[in-house]
Amino acid sequence: MIKFDHVSKRYSEVGDALVDVSFTMTKGEMVFLTGPSGAGKSTLLKLIARVESVSRGQVFLEGQNLNRISEREVPFIRRKMGLIFQDYKLLNDRTVADNIALPLLIAGYSHQDIKRRVRAVLDKVGLAGKEKSYPLSLSGGEQQRVGIARAVVNKPSVILADEPTGNLDPVLATEIMHLFKQFKQVGVTVLIATHDLSQVIDSGCRQLTLEQGRLVSD
């Protein structure tokens, strides 16, 4: 599903972010990416989302070599994945429903479909009835669940989450992790970058550890 083949990423300003990273994730696998801040976790996720491109090596998504994807094709690659961020990245001047509908709108779904899917996904993340609320009127945990709803509304095959519980207290964090496990159970590949080791150990999932850009344990 996701394959890194001797991938290095070097930023001209700060030097090596990733050095010779290789690993493979199978479909439906849930993996935690851990390590201290600055170890390269975010960079690794950005390479999959094609926000950044590799300096050396190759990244494959569903067998597709991301090095060979043109700028024009990048949006279509991103539609296969749901991205979740520590700061939620919601549009605060739009309602919850509008935020969640954005990927569907972009993919050209009909209004009927959009309505139905948004309602279904809100149910799943436990925010039924909050369609018309604005993000800033919600708690942090609720906002992140809006972010997750937006990421999964398009039924992506991959979920990439960058510190999804970084701004949440342990109880809320556990709830969010529980959601991710549900997606894994329906066959979605989930890659979560986090430094919250307690969540990782509880989950019993595979763990990739980065240190100074190198993969030190798998």
Place this chain on the structure above:
Amino acid sequence: MVHLQALLFSLGQQLRTPFSSLLTIAVLSISIALSGTFYLAVKNITHLTGHLESSNQITLFLGQQVSDQDGRWLLTRLEKHRNIQSTRFITKTEGLKDFEQFSGFGDALKALSRNPLPMVIQVFPRLSLTTPQQLQQLLDELKALPEVAVAKIDMQWVQRLKAIIVLAERGVLVLASILSFAVIFITGNTIRLELQNRQEEVVIAKLVGATNGFIARPFLYSGFWYGLLAGLLAWLMITGLMALLQPPMEQLMTLYLGYQEVVFLSVWDSVILLVVSAALGVLGSWGVLVSQLSRLTPE
């Protein structure tokens, strides 16, 4: 949800910031109205010269030795000429009468023993003769007639006026081109600011798989509306200006020409004005989007 698209990325943005949108539209419309007014001025002058040209006439002064009979014989020949619409014969006596009446030198003429005025034939060329070359050709032909001493055409000032109009038409073209660029740049800058204000939104849209085309569309609509609304406002300005100028212009024309006809923007002119304005708005925003959108990337 039905209005989601409009809510998310749309021309509704202009209504959210009515003041700044109105300012932009006002500036744009002044640029457009300037070109339009100048165009209309030239159009009015051209329209006038159209009438003037049809008043072209050639005056033939026959030689002193030509007898009345020969003069009339020439007249009948001229009337059959394919390039001549009509003629008017002025005998020596008639000429003298006119001269006495209009010149004020009537008493001086009475002192002369005989009538010094020549016979005159006024020739009105066919209206199909429109170019100066055609008229010149006819003039040369008539000049060569043995009975004709002098042939004159009062055309030089028409030619000068035409040359001025050609220059003015060029001027309109140049001015309109320059102001078109102004419209493109003003719209472009406005769209750039909008893009900057909605940077976060653009980046998020990109992260969830939006193509540049999807993101650009509402901004292009925005440019279209700026252009179209500015065009409409410009049309109102031009028409209002013409309505204000119409009475004095008509008075002036009546005094000088004996008739009056002020030309406004035609339906066709108005359609072109609006289409071009809207197109320039789209062009301005398109230019900015092409150069700026690829730079707005997620971090």
